[in-house]
Amino acid sequence: MRALSDVGEVQFLDTTLRDGEQAPGVSLTPDDKADIARSLDAAGIDVIEAGSACTGPGERETISRVAGLDLDGTVTSFCRGIRSDIDLALECDVDGVNLVVPASDKHVEQKVGTSKAENVDTTVELVEYATDHGLWVEVIGEDGSRADLDYLEELLGAAVEAGADRICWADTVGHATPDRALECVSRLSDLGPVSTHTHDDLGLAVTNALVSIAAGADLVHGTINGIGERAGNVALEEVAIALDHGYGVESMDLTEVYDLAQLIANRTGIPLAPNKAVVGENAFTHESGIHTDGTLKDDSMYEPYPPEKVGRERRLALGKHAGRAGVQAALDENDVEVTEDQLSEIVSRVKEIGDRGKRVTDADLLTIADEVTGDARDRRVELLGLTAVSGSDTPTASVRLTVDGEERKEAAVGSGPVDAAMNAAEAALSHTADATLEDYHVDAITGGTDALVTVEIEMSRGDDHVVVSASDSDITRASVRAMVDAMDRLVADDDDPLVADD
Numbered sequence: 001m002r003a004l005s006d007v008g009e010v011q012f013l014d015t016t017l018r019d020g021e022q023a024p025g026v027s028l029t030p031d032d033k034a035d036i037a038r039s040l041d042a043a044g045i046d047v048i049e050a051g052s053a054c055t056g057p058g059e060r061e062t063i064s065r066v067a068g069l070d071l072d073g074t075v076t077s078f079c080r081g082i083r084s085d086i087d088l089a090l091e092c093d094v095d096g097v098n099l100v101v102p103a104s105d106k107h108v109e110q111k112v113g114t115s116k117a118e119n120v121d122t123t124v125e126l127v128e129y130a131t132d133h134g135l136w137v138e139v140i141g142e143d144g145s146r147a148d149l150d151y152l153e154e155l156l157g158a159a160v161e162a163g164a165d166r167i168c169w170a171d172t173v174g175h176a177t178p179d180r181a182l183e184c185v186s187r188l189s190d191l192g193p194v195s196t197h198t199h200d201d202l203g204l205a206v207t208n209a210l211v212s213i214a215a216g217a218d219l220v221h222g223t224i225n226g227i228g229e230r231a232g233n234v235a236l237e238e239v240a241i242a243l244d245h246g247y248g249v250e251s252m253d254l255t256e257v258y259d260l261a262q263l264i265a266n267r268t269g270i271p272l273a274p275n276k277a278v279v280g281e282n283a284f285t286h287e288s289g290i291h292t293d294g295t296l297k298d299d300s301m302y303e304p305y306p307p308e309k310v311g312r313e314r315r316l317a318l319g320k321h322a323g324r325a326g327v328q329a330a331l332d333e334n335d336v337e338v339t340e341d342q343l344s345e346i347v348s349r350v351k352e353i354g355d356r357g358k359r360v361t362d363a364d365l366l367t368i369a370d371e372v373t374g375d376a377r378d379r380r381v382e383l384l385g386l387t388a389v390s391g392s393d394t395p396t397a398s399v400r401l402t403v404d405g406e407e408r409k410e411a412a413v414g415s416g417p418v419d420a421a422m423n424a425a426e427a428a429l430s431h432t433a434d435a436t437l438e439d440y441h442v443d444a445i446t447g448g449t450d451a452l453v454t455v456e457i458e459m460s461r462g463d464d465h466v467v468v469s470a471s472d473s474d475i476t477r478a479s480v481r482a483m484v485d486a487m488d489r490l491v492a493d494d495d496d497p498l499v500a501d502d
């Protein structure tokens with residue numbers, strides 16, 4: 001076993017486009033795969049497994065497209081231990097293959113229905129065939145962590161002798177403990193270059209990847225966000241930060257991981273857990289008073305490494321655990337001056353909102369501050385009335401509001417009552433100022449059909465943008481109120497008249 005700090009550099013193979021896509025419900029389009037492959041390459045991933053050529057003609061077309069992107073990294077196709085799979089990979093013009101052969105008794109005898117000796121012979125033939133065709137070859141012993149280690153050594157040793165570029169220890173069902181990973185990879189690394197492929201069924205994928213490296217592996221298989229079969233593969237961004245932060249070992253470009261994580265979450269439809277290491281929404285967000293206070297005194301008080309390292313920013317959030325320092329910092333950011341007594345009142349109101357299970361947005365804070373300081377602004381945009389109708393006919397809505405005292409009324413249709421009402425509000429406000437709805441998000445705070453919903457919207461106007469939320473048991477009302485409030489905030493400091501001369 002070597003010290004990780006002596007390792008220097010580790011390569012990554014990203015299998016988001018193959019094992020990641022095997023996650024239930026995920027199906028990536030050719031454009032998705034091409035975009036993800038480009039981004040992985042830009043982030044310095046060494047090997048990109050683009051898919052399984054045997055899946056079908058559509059997948060082959062996509063793999064060929066990725067192979068033709070002229071990427072810096074090696075592009076491979078996954079192949080089962082059959083010659084026709086290698087032929088299909090060759091049709092896609094990939095640089096190499098990840099050739100999977102059974103390794104455990106279960107996989108050799110029950111799944112594939114062959115003998116261990118025959119399995120070794122077949123593997124040798126396939127490696128020779130693939131290398132004769134100019135392919136880079138990695139041989140993966142499937143279910144390697146449950147295999148008899150002497151046999152795994154014999155099988156993968158034969159693959160190396162036949163010309164395989166590298167071999168891979170696969171913890172296919174995420175069964176291995178760190179000592180098993182150490183034992184297996186240490187033995188295999190005496191045979192030639194070794195990769196490690198770990199799954200997270202026991203929550204040990206990162207640990208086992210790190211132990212594998214200490215045991216001699218120099219290439220880690222994984223996916224961004226850790227997506228993959230069952231509990232997923234090891235999350236490459238987690239291995240990368242652990243290597244960098246813990247041991248000064250280089251791998252992928254860390255500043256790219258957040259954008260990559262977002263891209264993959266969007267394209268796969270698998271959202272990121274807010275508490276996910278490195279790329280989760282909360283990974284650099286501080287809410288509790290004690291942590292916010294400490295962070296304001298020293299950025300690193302409650303962070304192992306600065307967010308910029310992984311392409312992110314620090315956020316101080318307001319909620320039920322907010323303290324004076326955090327609220328004061330948020331007020332300072334919005335240029336709001338308050339006395340000590342006013343600050344105490346604002347903090348307790350923020351906590352009250354938090355106690356009701358709500359997030360406290362900037363707009364909420366400013367409204368509270370207005371009320372507490374007695375500076376309540378004169379509204380320029382105000383909602384007077386809203387009617388929305390839906391049924392078997394096209395949903396319609398009408399909105400009545402005032403802009404600088406002038407009444408405006410618009411009606412619109414939409415795909416549903418919320419859409420119709422938002423379209424009507426937008427039409428009524430379009431005479432006023434050129435603002436754009438950037439984001440719309442709904443949360444049910446309570447359960448049941450009478451649930452209180454909070455609509456949070458983000459709107460921008462030129463360089464200004466605001467996030468405003470409104471809660472109501474009627475989602476249409478909450479949506480339009482949030483939009484009108486956002487517009488009112490955006491124009492609050494505009495000295496120009498908002499009413500057109502028409």
Ligand SMILES: CC(C)C(=O)C(=O)O
Nearest residue numbers: 100140142170172197
């Ligand atoms: C590497 C391959 C066979 C795999 O996905 C696994 O073993 O989990």
